[in-house]
Amino acid sequence: MNQDQIKHNAVKLVASGYIRLLLTTLALLPILLILYIDSEIAPDDVFIAHTFHVIAITMAVLVSAFLSYITWRCYVATGEVLLKWLVFGFWGFTIVYAPHGFLTHHGADNVWLFVLFGPASRLVLSFCFLVAMLKFGEMIKPEQTTSKGLWVATAIFVVISVAIYWVAKSTSLDLNWWLLLAEYVSLSMFIGSVLWMLVQRIRGYIPLLYSIAMVWFALSCWSFSIATVWDHQWWLAHIIFAAGFLLLSYGVVQAFLTTGSFKTIYSQSDLFKQIIQEKKKTERALQELQQVNQKLEQLAATDSLTGIANRREFMNRAEEEISRANRNGTDLSMMVIDFDQFKNVNDEYGHQAGDKVLKEFVRLSKEIMRPSDLLGRIGGEEFALLLPETELSSSIKVAERLREYIEDSPVTYNNQTINLTISIGLAQYQPKVDTVKKWLHRADQLLYQAKDKGRNRVEVERSEGDGE
Numbered sequence: 001m002n003q004d005q006i007k008h009n010a011v012k013l014v015a016s017g018y019i020r021l022l023l024t025t026l027a028l029l030p031i032l033l034i035l036y037i038d039s040e041i042a043p044d045d046v047f048i049a050h051t052f053h054v055i056a057i058t059m060a061v062l063v064s065a066f067l068s069y070i071t072w073r074c075y076v077a078t079g080e081v082l083l084k085w086l087v088f089g090f091w092g093f094t095i096v097y098a099p100h101g102f103l104t105h106h107g108a109d110n111v112w113l114f115v116l117f118g119p120a121s122r123l124v125l126s127f128c129f130l131v132a133m134l135k136f137g138e139m140i141k142p143e144q145t146t147s148k149g150l151w152v153a154t155a156i157f158v159v160i161s162v163a164i165y166w167v168a169k170s171t172s173l174d175l176n177w178w179l180l181l182a183e184y185v186s187l188s189m190f191i192g193s194v195l196w197m198l199v200q201r202i203r204g205y206i207p208l209l210y211s212i213a214m215v216w217f218a219l220s221c222w223s224f225s226i227a228t229v230w231d232h233q234w235w236l237a238h239i240i241f242a243a244g245f246l247l248l249s250y251g252v253v254q255a256f257l258t259t260g261s262f263k264t265i266y267s268q269s270d271l272f273k274q275i276i277q278e279k280k281k282t283e284r285a286l287q288e289l290q291q292v293n294q295k296l297e298q299l300a301a302t303d304s305l306t307g308i309a310n311r312r313e314f315m316n317r318a319e320e321e322i323s324r325a326n327r328n329g330t331d332l333s334m335m336v337i338d339f340d341q342f343k344n345v346n347d348e349y350g351h352q353a354g355d356k357v358l359k360e361f362v363r364l365s366k367e368i369m370r371p372s373d374l375l376g377r378i379g380g381e382e383f384a385l386l387l388p389e390t391e392l393s394s395s396i397k398v399a400e401r402l403r404e405y406i407e408d409s410p411v412t413y414n415n416q417t418i419n420l421t422i423s424i425g426l427a428q429y430q431p432k433v434d435t436v437k438k439w440l441h442r443a444d445q446l447l448y449q450a451k452d453k454g455r456n457r458v459e460v461e462r463s464e465g466d467g468e
């Protein structure tokens with residue numbers, strides 16, 4: 001590691017430490033507000049605003065109902081059990097918190113009538129969220145998700161609300177102890193969720209928002225526990241709770257709009273890491289694909305036994321040479337070459353000997369031809385040789401030389417000498433008249449003539465007026 005890298009890593013370490021400190025400070029910031037209100041504002045300084053309270057609670061309940069639905073959609077799509085418990089949390093909060101709002105005005109006669117619902121709703125929320133966290137990582141198949149549990153949970157939440165109403169209506173006891181107990185239990189469960197996430201090393205973008213929201217919920221419970229109804233601490237507790245709720249809702253909606261999952265939504269840095277990894281993978285795959293493509297193209301164009309152009313490739317290249325000859329007005333020759341009595345080679349020495357002969361032929365031909373000439377295997381033991389920019393008299397010389405060379409170069413196979421001859425049909429390209437097929441056909445016809453006339457010879461097309 002060089003100096004620059006060490007420096008860069010050190011700065012990175014400090015920067016990531018700063019981020020952690022920043023997030024922790026943000027999560028714990030409400031403590032300052034709670035302590036400030038507690039020490040600086042007189043306890044009898046109150047802000048009684050029933051309608052405002054009703055509106056605020058109505059908004060919270062509407063948001064909560066919306067989040068229940070969104071989270072339910074995520075649960076049904078992913079089968080992540082944690083999400084089901086988040087739904088229970090939001091939905092339970094919606095049902096139990098709603099009376100806290102709409103019974104506000106009854107608080108004047110019986111304060112418990114609306115006050116009791118607040119801590120109860122936080123109890124429901126903290127319990128369900130704690131269970132949700134304990135279920136982190138548990139999955140079921142999305143098609144196995146049913147709404148049965150939700151109906152049961154709804155019934156339980158309604159029963160809880162009715163029971164609280166009944167207790168508030170009928171009791172004449174001081175329920176402050178109950179409020180305190182509920183707030184402390186909720187606080188413990190919210191903190192429990194965060195601790196569980198830390199212990200389980202549950203990391204990521206949504207878990208981060210979630211844990212900050214849990215800390216704010218816990219702090220709002222503390223704020224509620226030291227507040228009295230309508231005092232400033234009491235309002236602050238609402239505000240801290242609302243902040244947590246809005247942060248959580250942001251995370252939930254983000255999850256819904258992206259992966260639909262609590263587990264697999266990523267932070268920006270996670271995403272960058274993933275993108276870089278995926279990019280590398282794609283580049284590697286692309287390179288491999290290009291190599292395979294090149295190989296495939298080669299395979300599709302070459303004859304596997306001799307490694308020269310196969311019939312298809314030869315025809316394509318012949319097309320190209322025709323275009324060039326037409327453009328430049330140059331001569332173009334083609335020979336079709338066939339072994340004489342090749343069947344005998346196979347019969348006498350075996351098929352492998354035949355194969356060796358074919359390979360040897362290619363090697364020997366390459367010694368005769370020019371690098372710009374094109375040799376192709378167009379049939380079993382039939383070859384074609386294309387000679388660009390070559391007039392007939394020169395091609396005849398090449399053909400004769402090749403024929404003689406093959407005759408004079410017996411192939412050795414298993415210490416046996418195989419003597420061979422070839423016959424050649426030679427045709428010149430006729431501009432504006434020929435296609436590759438027509439031209440090849442003419443050369444083929446000449447080859448047959450060479451065979452008919454006794455083999456081991458070159459047969460050339462005679463233009464009209466040429467005597468034989």
Ligand SMILES: Nc1nc2c(ncn2[C@@H]2O[C@H](COP(=O)(O)OP(=O)(O)OP(=O)(O)O)[C@@H](O)[C@H]2O)c(=O)[nH]1
Nearest residue numbers: 338339340341342343344346351352354355380381
């Ligand atoms: N070893 C080997 N033999 C092949 C291959 N392709 C074709 N042959 C053989 O080539 C022979 C061609 O036989 P024929 O078409 O009768 O022609 P010929 O024996 O050369 O006789 P003429 O062309 O009339 O001189 C057949 O025995 C084929 O099996 C190959 O790839 N390897």
